[in-house]
Amino acid sequence: MTATVTEYVCQDCGTLLRHSNPNTLESMRDVHNQLCVVKRQKTMAQQVAVPKPATPAAAAPAPAATASPPPAIPATPSTPAAGGPTTISLSGTGTSYDKVDGPIDPKFKEKRQPVGTYQGIKVWGPYDAPGQLGIWGENVCVDFDICVADGACIEACPVNVYEWLQTPGHPASEKKAFMIREKDCIFCMACENVCPPQAIKIFKKG
Numbered sequence: 001m002t003a004t005v006t007e008y009v010c011q012d013c014g015t016l017l018r019h020s021n022p023n024t025l026e027s028m029r030d031v032h033n034q035l036c037v038v039k040r041q042k043t044m045a046q047q048v049a050v051p052k053p054a055t056p057a058a059a060a061p062a063p064a065a066t067a068s069p070p071p072a073i074p075a076t077p078s079t080p081a082a083g084g085p086t087t088i089s090l091s092g093t094g095t096s097y098d099k100v101d102g103p104i105d106p107k108f109k110e111k112r113q114p115v116g117t118y119q120g121i122k123v124w125g126p127y128d129a130p131g132q133l134g135i136w137g138e139n140v141c142v143d144f145d146i147c148v149a150d151g152a153c154i155e156a157c158p159v160n161v162y163e164w165l166q167t168p169g170h171p172a173s174e175k176k177a178f179m180i181r182e183k184d185c186i187f188c189m190a191c192e193n194v195c196p197p198q199a200i201k202i203f204k205k206g
């Protein structure tokens with residue numbers, strides 16, 4: 001007596017499975033379906049193709065029959081600052097200043113007044129852009145009138161606190177080491193130690 005041979009053909013890759021025992025064939029089919037590369041690729045392609053749920057902004061338009069005006073959209077700043085508000089301008093008429101020699105005055109906070117912020121970073125006067133830019137920062141402080149854009153601080157910082165800020169018209173250098181990620185400072189003092197004109201003063205948080 002000849003055993004009955006049962007078959008299963010994978011609809012994805014075309015593989016033919018045959019066995020006389022239906023239970024065994026079913027197990028073979030399950031194993032194949034778990035391992036079938038073509039089936040897996042098709043599943044992944046379908047998942048990628050599934051459209052994301054519409055966001056409120058992309059939702060269907062309101063019915064045309066509505067007579068009421070659309071709700072007002074709250075005003076937002078045209079170019080939101082990366083780190084916070086900006087209240088000072090880097091442009092101006094203050095060009096009649098000479099380069100200032102270092103080091104930065106470690107007691108400047110007792111002698112100077114904050115004049116504003118730039119992307120959330122405090123700026124201490126006197127300030128008369130673009131020739132006189134004062135001292136920037138609360139904990140990571142750079143005297144922009146001393147900074148000569150050497151860049152050693154940017155390279156030394158292990159947590160990427162600084163980035164360049166263009167300051168055209170300044171007598172010492174036309175870009176400065178801007179402590180935009182001041183909050184990330186780990187107070188390693190590397191930048192303060194490598195700055196050639198000693199324009200940097202680090203104040204550890206109390």
Ligand code: SF4
Pocket residue numbers: 140153156157158159160161162184185186187188189190191192202
């Ligand atoms: S003290 Fe260290 S972590 Fe802080 S800004 Fe200077 S180099 Fe970066």
